[in-house]
Amino acid sequence: MKDPFFTQTLLDWYAEYGRDLPWRRTRDPYAIWLSEIILQQTRIAQGQAYWERFMARFPNVETLAAASEDEVLRLWQGLGYYSRGRNLLAAARQIVARGGFPDTLAEIRALKGVGDYTAAAIGSIAFGLPAAVLDGNVYRVLARFYGIATPVGSTAAKKAFTELAQALLPPDRPGDFNQALMDFGALQCTPQNPQCLTCPLAARCEALRSGRTALLPVRKPAGTVQTRRFHYVYIRCRGFVAFRRRGPGDIWQGLWEPYLEEGEEVRGFPGMKCLRSGVRHQLTHRILIADFYLLECEEKPLLTEDYIWIPEAGLDNYAKPRLVEVLLESL
Numbered sequence: 207m208k209d210p211f212f213t214q215t216l217l218d219w220y221a222e223y224g225r226d227l228p229w230r231r232t233r234d235p236y237a238i239w240l241s242e243i244i245l246q247q248t249r250i251a252q253g254q255a256y257w258e259r260f261m262a263r264f265p266n267v268e269t270l271a272a273a274s275e276d277e278v279l280r281l282w283q284g285l286g287y288y289s290r291g292r293n294l295l296a297a298a299r300q301i302v303a304r305g306g307f308p309d310t311l312a313e314i315r316a317l318k319g320v321g322d323y324t325a326a327a328i329g330s331i332a333f334g335l336p337a338a339v340l341d342g343n344v345y346r347v348l349a350r351f352y353g354i355a356t357p358v359g360s361t362a363a364k365k366a367f368t369e370l371a372q373a374l375l376p377p378d379r380p381g382d383f384n385q386a387l388m389d390f391g392a393l394q395c396t397p398q399n400p401q402c403l404t405c406p407l408a409a410r411c412e413a414l415r416s417g418r419t420a421l422l423p424v425r426k427p428a429g430t431v432q433t434r435r436f437h438y439v440y441i442r443c444r445g446f447v448a449f450r451r452r453g454p455g456d457i458w459q460g461l462w463e464p465y466l467e468e469g470e471e472v473r474g475f476p477g478m479k480c481l482r483s484g485v486r487h488q489l490t491h492r493i494l495i496a497d498f499y500l501l502e503c504e505e506k507p508l509l510t511e512d513y514i515w516i517p518e519a520g521l522d523n524y525a526k527p528r529l530v531e532v533l534l535e536s537l
């Protein structure tokens with residue numbers, strides 16, 4: 207342990223203030239893996255309900271592996287980043303095919319949808335492997351406490367922070383320490399207004415000593431956000447609607463949507479009515495601005511062959527992105 211004061215103080219803090227979460231009451235690697243995948247880009251408050259729903263429907267990896275992609279995506283609906291849902295299913299099938307959950311870092315890392323962070327989290331929490339996690343909370347706490355000004359997001363930062371976190375990791379309690387560090391960043395050493403007055407690390411915190419809590423961690427300048435313009439036409443024809451499944455290489459792979467034109471102008475169809483225009487939808491690296499139209503017709507218009515006609519009454523059976531749900535709500 208490189209810094210017994212830091213490590214022990216955090217573990218003590220965690221014992222008293224750590225969050226009581228259902229996946230922390232188990233060593234079942236399946237339950238822990240599921241929580242880590244759900245929480246990759248989702249807040250705990252929202253993710254917990256999804257975790258409970260998944261555990262109720264798929265109590266073990268075998269039941270999940272046997273599910274259809276549509277069913278998994280339907281249960282995933284609302285969480286966004288649907289590639290995570292697809293990877294979840296693919297990884298469940300990998301686990302079943304190899305005869306059980308892997309217990310080495312390299313094999314956990316080889317599961318679909320598992321990167322360095324998730325592999326370290328699962329490995330340390332479920333199997334006690336000595337692997338430090340690195341997320342936004344960990345960067346912030348370490349940058350402040352040790353006064354490190356290397357811009358987060360750079361390769362140099364990743365290397366330096368990984369080495370530091372790894373050195374601080376207590377070999378007998380790696381999982382607790384990783385979770386302690388993340389909780390501490392989420393609850394005590396928060397991005398804005400860290401609770402320095404009540405902080406057990408305050409006596410030796412470099413950011414507090416030098417008045418730099420608001421300046422650390424240093425961030426790389428953000429990239430530009432791309433804007434895309436979507437025009438959805440909900441085409442209803444004798445109880446059927448035209449939908450297609452989105453393909454690979456773009457957002458929302460595998461989800462279903464009505465007729466779409468993308469670009470500044472919409473060609474559309476004669477007789478279509480505008481339902482809403484300028485609906486903003488924020489994704490991580492892009493903003494979508496969408497217009498919704500309704501076309502009611504007796505004759506099915508000719509569409510490209512990726513669109514199929516599905517019964518409007520059965521639309522619930524198709525997993526759809528949130529933006530399409532908003533369209534359906536405005537009908």
Ligand code: SF4
Nearest residue numbers: 395400402405408411
């Ligand atoms: S003293 Fe403040 S900045 Fe330093 S670790 Fe504690 S909460 Fe974070």
